[in-house]
Amino acid sequence: MDPNNPVVQLCGQGMQAEAQGRADEARELFHQAWAVATDDFEACVAAHYVARHQDTPEGVLHWNTVCLERADRVGDERVTGFYPSMHLNLARANEELGNADKAREHYQRAADCGDDALSGPYRDGIRYAVAKGLRSTSESEALRELLAKLCARADLTALGLLLPSYLGDLGGAQDRVALLTALQMVHAGRSLPEDEQAILGRAITEVTASAKD
Incomplete structure (x- = not known):
């Protein structure tokens, strides 16, 4: 974005004030x-930031919807990288309002276009947030229980094997295979207490079954 653009400058000043x-x-x-x-491009940028300071979930949803609508009107490469974040914000807003189906729809749309986000920590952060949102409706209960026990014991070896694939799991075939492979590696190591090995x-x-759906 053009740093000399008045809208960009005002938003930058706003972020500094917020910080x-x-x-x-x-x-x-x-x-x-x-x-x-x-x-529409400037309106899209501004609406994104206006949405950050709403007092109600309805206000957050409204301004994020405006942001998406304006981006759709722009329709070129200037906004391509915005879509993962926009859909993530809309998913969160709908989730807070109890609109589970709409929330999952936007989480999935964010997952589908996630690679369009700027690479690096920004993209990784969006991916992890989207994966968390998708897990909220489809996570393996046994895996959740296992991770809680591993965290309580601070089993860094097992956690180090599982967390990368777990945190980035968007539910696609490759992600499911990566998670299943990590689980099988821990299982093969036979290093867990008996109850955790059973979990x-x-x-x-459960993960194998979900990979076949």
């Missing part, structure tokens, strides 16, 4: 950005 704990000033700067926006066996069964 310094000046929420009211940040909110005002973001609304100023919306007021001075002259096209691990159930987790493998």
Whole structure:
């Protein structure tokens, strides 16, 4: 984005104010950005930040919807990288309002276009957040129980094997295979207490079944 663009500048100032704990000033700067926006691209950028400072879930949903609508109107490479974040924000807003089906729809759309996000920690953060959202409706109960026990014991070896594939699991075939492979590696190591080894066996069964769906 053009750093000399007035909307970009105002949003940047708003983010600085937000980081310094000046929420009211940040909110005002973001609304100023919306007021001075002259096209759909600028309006998309401004709406994204206005959504951050809403007092109600309905307000958050409204402004994130506006953000997506304006991006769709732009329809070119300037907004391609915005879509994973936009769908993630819409998923969270719908989830907070109890709109489970819409939330899952947007989580899935965020997963489908996740590679369009800027590579690096930004993309990884979106991927982990989307994976967490998708897990909220389809996670293996046995795997959740196992991870809780491993965390309680601080079993770093087992956690180191499982967490990368677990945190990034978007439910696709490759992700399911990666998670299942990690689970099988821990199982083959036979390093867990007997009760956890049994839970691990159930987790493998559940993940295998979900990979066939």
